[in-house]
Amino acid sequence: MLSPEQREIRDLVRTLARERIGPRAAEIDKSAEFPWDVVDLYRENGLFGLLFDEEHGGVGASALMTLVAIEEVAKVCATSALILAVQELGSLAIKLVGTDDQKRRFLPKLASGEWLAAYALTEAGSGSDSAAMRTTARRDGDEYVIDGAKRFITNAGVAHVYVCFARADDGISAFVVEADAPGFQVGRIEPKMGIKGSTTGEILLDGCRVPADNLLGEEGEGFHVAMQVLDRSRPGIAAQGLGLAQGATDYALEYARTRETFGEPIARHQLVAGMLAEMETKCEAARGLLYRCGAAIDEGATGPDLTKLSAMTKLFCTDVAMEVTTDAVQVLGGYGYIQEYPVERMMRDAKITQIYEGTNQIQRLVIAREMLKEQRAFLLASS
Ligand SMILES: Cc1cc2nc3c(=O)[nH]c(=O)nc-3n(C[C@H](O)[C@H](O)[C@H](O)COP(=O)(O)OP(=O)(O)OC[C@H]3O[C@@H](n4cnc5c(N)ncnc54)[C@H](O)[C@@H]3O)c2cc1C
Incomplete structure (x- = not known):
């Protein structure tokens, strides 16, 4: 492609x-x-x-x-x-x-790359149910005053620009909050299981003042904007998942070629060979979906078609990431479990891809919701 x-x-x-x-x-x-x-x-x-x-x-x-x-x-x-x-x-x-x-x-x-960006939607009490956010924004002359806190924000403390969602008079709205805005502070940075070099932290907005010119779109449009963004960003997490899966497959293959048990390379034992074949097949299937999704965005896909395709891509590629990295650890046996080899890191890193930018349960709900809007009654009629 x-x-x-x-x-x-x-x-x-x-x-x-x-x-x-x-x-x-x-x-x-x-x-x-x-x-x-x-x-x-x-x-x-x-x-x-x-x-x-x-x-x-x-x-x-x-x-x-x-x-x-x-x-x-x-x-x-x-x-x-x-x-x-x-x-x-x-x-x-x-x-x-x-x-x-x-x-x-x-x-x-x-x-x-002079500036890094972040996307601040999640709060302590609202992750999957992001519309339940409590952060508020109030217009005050030429500014908005934002009060609240965001949680689990990637790039917290390293980004210069935070696209932040808050509840204004007319509903959820999106703002660009710059790191030097008065009242903006980075709170706790979370220690975590994987993607350890990435910062995940709290954003504290305490009477944070941003110019009214930093409102993105119209007041009240923010939730729609947040969802439009996720339709286009979820494939990025799918790509991260696929890369992890392919990297783990490549490593396991090379290991299985040289590690010998019972007088031959483990890759020659059919149960190991079968695992490798399945890992490779899953990666290739995931890549097909991922590239199709990327091409669809480039061709201008939008609305429900993109929502469904993007959710399917995120779901499939990241579930593949978890399955395949877990299998890679298994192929390496005890060596897979120790830190000298990269597959244990890949397995820890893969887990988050099933959680952020909408958990994979949420992706399933999104896909099914879009399916239920489609008409396939002709199949029933012809049976
Ligand atoms: C490392 C990391 C980085 C992150 N980066 C960002 C970021 O940059 N910006 C940002 O805004 N957020 C970010 N997040 C937040 C992330 O998107 C949320 O953690 C995620 O959406 C889940 O929300 P939650 O943790 O509140 O879980 P909850 O919503 O409390 O869900 C808990 C469990 O219940 C399930 N569940 C919830 N509702 C349903 C339902 N209706 N049906 C079935 N199952 C359901 C979920 O799938 C999950 O298994 C990050 C999180 C982490 C851990």
Whole structure:
């Protein structure tokens, strides 16, 4: 599905991932420190630019290309892949409903990577049920005053731009909150199971003042904006999941080729060979869905069709990530369980892909809801 030019970009990202990011992955996991060196690598090689159009300082490489880049990096380091995925997540609302002025103010700095972005929807009491948020926004002259707190925000403390959702007079609304806004503070950063180099933290908004010009779209449109963003960002998490699954498969294959038991490589034992074959097949099926979703976004898919396709892609690729990374640990036996080998990290990293940007239970509900709107009665009529 990739053009020769897209393959060239993929190969560049693949080389950077293998040569520069892969060797850092274990250390990033162990230190649990945000990898600014990886951000610098992306800046130097124009990788953030893949996410943005030329008018705003990017290269306009397409949604499909963004997914391919995330997949390539996730094969070696899921934390580093998430930096690209969240730059997209945090920028999408500005791209989708931002005014020309907002796009000019924010997008070029995000395209160069000078600024990192974040997306702040979740609160302590509202994750899956995000419409139950309690954070409020009140208009005061030329400003909005935002009060509340957001939880589990990726890039907390490292982002400059936070797209933040709050309840205003006319309903949930979206705002760009800059990290230097008065009343903005980063709270606790959470220690966690995987993607350890990524910061996940609390955002405290205590009478936080933002210019009224930072309202994205209309007041009351925010929930719709949040969902439109997720339709386009969930495939990024799917790409992260697929990269993890393929990286684990590649590692398990090489291990199984050389590890011998009962006088032959374990890859020759049929039960192990069967696992490897299933892992590879699941990855290829996931890639088919992921690329189809990326191509659909590039062709302008929108509305219910995109909602369903994007949810299916996120669900399938991330369930594959969990299954395949778990199998990779099994292929390595005891060595799979110790930290000297990367598959235990991949298995821990894979778990979050089933949870964030809407849990996979929520994806199932979304898919079924869209299915129930479709008409297939002709099948019943003909039987
Ligand atoms: C590392 C990390 C990074 C994150 N990054 C961000 C970020 O950048 N921005 C952001 O806004 N949020 C972020 N999140 C939040 C994440 O999106 C939420 O944690 C997630 O949506 C689930 O919400 P919750 O944790 O409140 O779980 P809950 O909503 O309390 O759900 C608990 C369980 O119940 C299930 N459940 C809930 N409702 C239903 C239902 N109707 N039917 C069936 N099952 C249901 C869920 O699937 C889940 O298994 C992040 C979370 C983590 C852990």
